[in-house]
Amino acid sequence: MLVIVKDKTIEECKNEVNEFLKGKSFHEVGGYLIGTYDYDASIELFFLDKKAESTSTRIKLSSDSFLEVEKLLTKFPNFQYLGTWHVHPGKGLPIKSEIDEATLFLERFVIETDNPEQYKCPRIHIIFNENFTEIKCYTMNLDLDYELFEVESMTKSNLDLLDIINIIKEKLNEIEISNGKIDLDDLEDIYNNLVEIRDMIDGSLDSLESLFIFEEFKEIFYNNTENIENIILSNIRNNVNIGILTMTDKKVIIGLPYHPEIIDSADVNSELFGFWKYFPYTKIDLSFEKIFLTNFYLKTKEEYSNQFFYFRCNKELRIEPFVVRFNSYDGLRYDEVELNIIKDSDF
16 A cells, blocks of 8 residues: 655645644644545545644544544545544654554554444554654554465365375385384484374365365355345445355355354354455455454454355455455554655646
8 A cells, every 4th residue: 555645735734733833832743634545545634633632742632523524524525534643752753652553543443343344444644753854654464364265266276185195105205114123313304204294184184174165165155146246236235345144054145244243153044154345446455455354353263164255346346256264363563654745746
């Protein structure tokens, strides 16, 4: 994701801040970012929160000002709330602090929220130094280990038994035992080879189990393709952009509101099949998509297998079916993101 802002917009923000602080000792000021998003973010306004609680080293934005932002957005439906901005003291590089993460970088809550439907773009956070000569921009990144497979390629990508068998044979041939005796000097090599073989067999068994489950689900998917498409498109027409899919005991797919934790694994009439997500953009940012994949993973990892169907739908209403396989989630971090400051005359 690239963040774009006009130099004129930054200058207007600087002037407003200087006017706001006129005659007062420095304290942190900030507010909300308003602009557009379609894979890249374009900042159109630095909304100054004049009601924020602040000191010389920290700031807490007010909910009243955020309500003003929401009212403003109803008048400009093409704009979105993009994130926050604030000013750090000093003339050096404005590096984010733990306080910033705790009080301003609040999108971490969407990872565990019951329904992240209203999360419409990746949040960004801009920090200026005191005289607006240095600027930093941050966004959230997630350490989710997952794989997306196209449905048709899933069987081939799961397992190649012949290759695995041949490798095991080669490993066994490397183990040489003469006269029924084992040379102690070779014992460590033999042990290591056997461990490798055991790990390969364990991995093959896991892959076979996943493959058996997938083959059953793949048949259900093909029998319900039109039904699934109708579920997704009808929800989108009703301004719903995310939902889950479950399977009845008669192998029929039904759609439910996005609350994976309400699916009881003991309910034989409703087995979790996967979920779908609509992205109203021409190009989908995979780091943004990961937010919803992580949310789904955290809601389901204790009760279900690590493999589901996932249906991605873009602005042109093209639905892409995938099999998503989750491995692990190791938390989140805030990374610096590229900021492109453009001269107003270039527009």
